[in-house]
Amino acid sequence: MTERPSIPYRFDPDATAAGLKQAYEGLEAGIETGDRVTVAGRLMLRRGQGKLAFGQLADSTGRIQLFATVNDTPKFEGFAKLSLGDWIGVSGEVMTTRKGELSVKVLEWTVLAETRRPFPDKWHGITDPDTRYRQRYVDLWVTDEARHGLQMRSKLVSLTRRWLEDRDFMEVETPALHPIPGGALARPFTTHHNALDQQMFLRIAPELYLKRLVVGGFERVFEIARVFRNEGISPRHNPEFTMLELYQAYADWTDIMALVEELVAYLAETLTGSTTVSYQGRELDLSVPWRRATLASLIEDQIGRSVDLSTPIDELRALCDEHEVMWKDSHGPGKLLLELYEKTAEHQQWNPVFVTEYPIEVSPLARPHREIAGMTERFEGIVAGRELCNAFSELLDPDDQRARFEEQVRERDNGDEEAMAVDEDYLRALEYGLPPTGGLGIGIDRLVMLLADAATIRDVVLFPTLRPEQDHGSATMEPDDEADAGS
Numbered sequence: 001m002t003e004r005p006s007i008p009y010r011f012d013p014d015a016t017a018a019g020l021k022q023a024y025e026g027l028e029a030g031i032e033t034g035d036r037v038t039v040a041g042r043l044m045l046r047r048g049q050g051k052l053a054f055g056q057l058a059d060s061t062g063r064i065q066l067f068a069t070v071n072d073t074p075k076f077e078g079f080a081k082l083s084l085g086d087w088i089g090v091s092g093e094v095m096t097t098r099k100g101e102l103s104v105k106v107l108e109w110t111v112l113a114e115t116r117r118p119f120p121d122k123w124h125g126i127t128d129p130d131t132r133y134r135q136r137y138v139d140l141w142v143t144d145e146a147r148h149g150l151q152m153r154s155k156l157v158s159l160t161r162r163w164l165e166d167r168d169f170m171e172v173e174t175p176a177l178h179p180i181p182g183g184a185l186a187r188p189f190t191t192h193h194n195a196l197d198q199q200m201f202l203r204i205a206p207e208l209y210l211k212r213l214v215v216g217g218f219e220r221v222f223e224i225a226r227v228f229r230n231e232g233i234s235p236r237h238n239p240e241f242t243m244l245e246l247y248q249a250y251a252d253w254t255d256i257m258a259l260v261e262e263l264v265a266y267l268a269e270t271l272t273g274s275t276t277v278s279y280q281g282r283e284l285d286l287s288v289p290w291r292r293a294t295l296a297s298l299i300e301d302q303i304g305r306s307v308d309l310s311t312p313i314d315e316l317r318a319l320c321d322e323h324e325v326m327w328k329d330s331h332g333p334g335k336l337l338l339e340l341y342e343k344t345a346e347h348q349q350w351n352p353v354f355v356t357e358y359p360i361e362v363s364p365l366a367r368p369h370r371e372i373a374g375m376t377e378r379f380e381g382i383v384a385g386r387e388l389c390n391a392f393s394e395l396l397d398p399d400d401q402r403a404r405f406e407e408q409v410r411e412r413d414n415g416d417e418e419a420m421a422v423d424e425d426y427l428r429a430l431e432y433g434l435p436p437t438g439g440l441g442i443g444i445d446r447l448v449m450l451l452a453d454a455a456t457i458r459d460v461v462l463f464p465t466l467r468p469e470q471d472h473g474s475a476t477m478e479p480d481d482e483a484d485a486g487s
Contacts, residue, residue, distance in 0.1 A: 005111040011089045013040040018061035020094065021102060029100035032093060039064065039104060040089040040112060042119075042141060043082050053080040057090065057104075058141060066090060067103040079109055085119025085141075087112035133458050134466055149452035149460050156267055156448055157224060160244060163263060169220040169246060174209035176202060176226065182426070183207035183365075184441075185418045186229040189239075202228035205441065207365065208426045210247050211394060214437055215429045222246035224444065235456040236386055239465050242444040251438035252393040253377045257354050260381055260389055260440065261290045264352075264447070271451050279384050279453055282350070286450075290352040290381070295337065298345040298355060307340070309333045309359060309374045316340070330414045334359025334374070347385040354379045358392075364404040364420060366392035381442075383450060391440040398430035 015037040024033070041059035043066075048054075053076070055066035070076045082088065091108040120142050132139040132146070139146050161171065179198070181188035183205030193200050206225045213221050228240045248255065268275045268286045275287040296308050303319065316336040320327045325343045327336055337359060349355075358378040360368060366376035378392035395401050402422070411419035448460040458464040 005114070007112065008089075008110060011040055011110070011112055012038065013059075013089065014038050016061040017041070017057065017059050017064040020064055020104070021062065024094060024096075024102055027096050027102060029096050030098050032095045032105070035094045036091065036107075037094055037104060038089065038091040041087065043084060043086050043088055044141065046080075046082060046084060048080045055079075055082070057088070065097075065101050065103040066092075066106050067095065067097060068106040068109075073106045074108065079106060082111075083115055083119065085115035085117075087114075130466070133464050134469065136463055145454075146459065149448065149454050150462060152271055152452045153444075153448045153460055155271060156451065157242075157444065159267060159270055160263065160444075161224065163266060164222050164246065167220070169222045169248075170218055172210070172213060172218070172221050172223055174203075174206045174213075174223055174225070176228075178203050180421045180423055182420050182423050183209075184229075185362075185364075185420065187231055187417045189228050189230045204229050205243070206245050207439065207441070208423055210245060211434060211437065211439070212426065212429045214247050214249050215432055215434050219249035220247070233465060235458075236446060236449075238445065238457050238461055241457070241461070244442040244444055245440065247394070247437055247439045249435050249437050252436060253356075253379055253391060253438055256391045256438040256440050257290075257292075257379060260354075260391065260442070261288045261352070263442075264388075267447070268451060277451060277453070279450055280455060282384075284384060284450065285351050286383070290354055292354045292356060292379075294357045295341050295345075295355050296357065298349070298353075299337065299341050302344040302348060303340070307337065309337070328414075330411065330416075332361050334361030338362045346382060346387070349382040349385055352381060352383045352388075355382055360404075363392065364408055365395055365401075367395045368400075386446065387443070388446055388450075389440060389442040391438065394434065394437040394439050396430065396434045396436065398427050401430055402427055 017039070020037065027033070039057060039059065041057045043055050044058045044063065045056035046053070051070040053068040055068070056063050057066050068076060068079050073079055089110050089112050090104055090106050093105040093107060095103050095105050097103055120138065132143065140150070165171070177191070177193070177200045179200060181201045181204055183203070184207065186204040188201040188204050191200050191202065192198070203225070205227055206223050210221055210223060222244065224242060224244050226240060227243050230239060231237060233239065265275045265286055265288050268277055275285065277284050277286065300306050303323065307316065307319065311333065313333055313336070316333055317327060320336055320340055323340065323344055325339045327339060331339070356379045357369065357372060357375045358366065360374055360376050363376040363378045366378040369375040369377050376392060380387050381389040405420060405422040408420040409422060445457050445460055448454070449457060452460060454460050
């Protein structure tokens with residue numbers, strides 16, 4: 001039996017790869033500094049040259065070369081035979097080789113963890129995408145883009161939180177288990193609470209609880225919430241994802257538009273150095289202000305004719321047929337317009353645009369437009385052809401809200417599994433009075449995708465949802481569903 005190395009219970013590194021490179025930047029070739037440091041990480045590259053051995057140590061900050069010699073390095077042969085992926089701790093002298101490579105001369109070393117599986121090196125990486133996402137703990141070491149995107153995600157969330165707090169928003173936490181599904185149009189996950197013997201639902205949005213808090217006197221609230229929607233998997237959908245949702249009393253949709261474009265421009269500038277970024281080989285301008293365009297005008301741009309809520313329903317159905325848009329007999333003009341827009345126009349919008357004036361029929365929580373009958377003061381922010389955010393002036397009238405909930409129930413009875421239920425407690429809250437309020441939902445995952453130049457949501461989620469491994473297949477991508485960052 002091969003003798004396993006004795007693993008210490010703790011180790012005390014006092015330097016990092018990035019810190020050493022910063023501290024010794026510009027050090028000439030062939031210099032031995034006499035400075036002793038201790039580093040730790042994974043051995044990612046190794047090569048031997050007779051009485052010399054070179055390795056590359058990777059830690060959470062970067063990579064640094066290790067330089068071992070038969071004369072200076074104890075158990076030199078053991079060091080030269082370490083496996084790629086082994087965790088090691090090294091103490092030694094900071095130096096540069098004759099070629100000028102900053103290195104740590106190995107004077108002491110110990111194994112901190114053995115890898116018992118073949119570890120891919122950084123040059124070849126993991127070629128199977130399914131393995132990358134399923135074994136993220138390996139992917140993070142060998143795929144620099146994965147590490148970069150996920151580190152950017154952490155920074156983006158932190159910056160967003162501070163940006164909102166600087167504007168007097170208060171962060172809150174609302175329930176993830178809901179007695180009834182609500183706050184967005186999506187199919188929920190169901191579960192059962194044994195003690196209460198009650199069916200419950202994983203939240204599809206925190207909206208209705210956050211607006212209860214505005215009723216309670218918290219005038220600016222936000223939540224960075226994990227939400228769950230029982231829908232397909234695609235390059236831009238994961239069944240659980242992260243949403244920034246916020247509500248601002250005494251504001252309307254125009255205030256929220258300004259907030260969105262300012263926040264996104266700030267994040268782009270801070271994280272990438274510019275409000276102009278490259279996404280999938282194409283330039284994307286995120287600077288303020290963003291374009292505004294009505295939903296109906298964008299449809300007209302694509303199909304060449306004007307349509308609105310007054311267009312006869314038979315004509316709208318014929319247009320849907322012409323453009324291969326699925327529709328049901330229960331769909332009214334508003335739903336047909338939305339379906340036509342999503343099929344013909346949404347994916348054509350590259351640079352940011354606030355798409356405005358959504359029909360009441362498809363906006364059950366939005367306030368009626370102050371000038372246009374049948375429309376709401378709702379907008380979606382579309383960037384790179386996909387929805388980034390959804391927002392509106394919030395519906396305040398409890399009677400109107402009840403009527404819309406009841407219409408949703410009728411939709412559910414007609415087979416729409418994404419329709420809402422009647423939330424009696426939320427209606428009671430509205431009866432106590434909700435002041436004029438603007439609300440917003442931004443998909444954090446999609447925002448990170450844009451700024452990290454990631455083609456799929458799985459690249460910016462640490463552990464995306466996949467098919468069971470015994471299926472021996474990848475997480476098959478299904479057609480995109482409509483359900484996204486909802487407010």
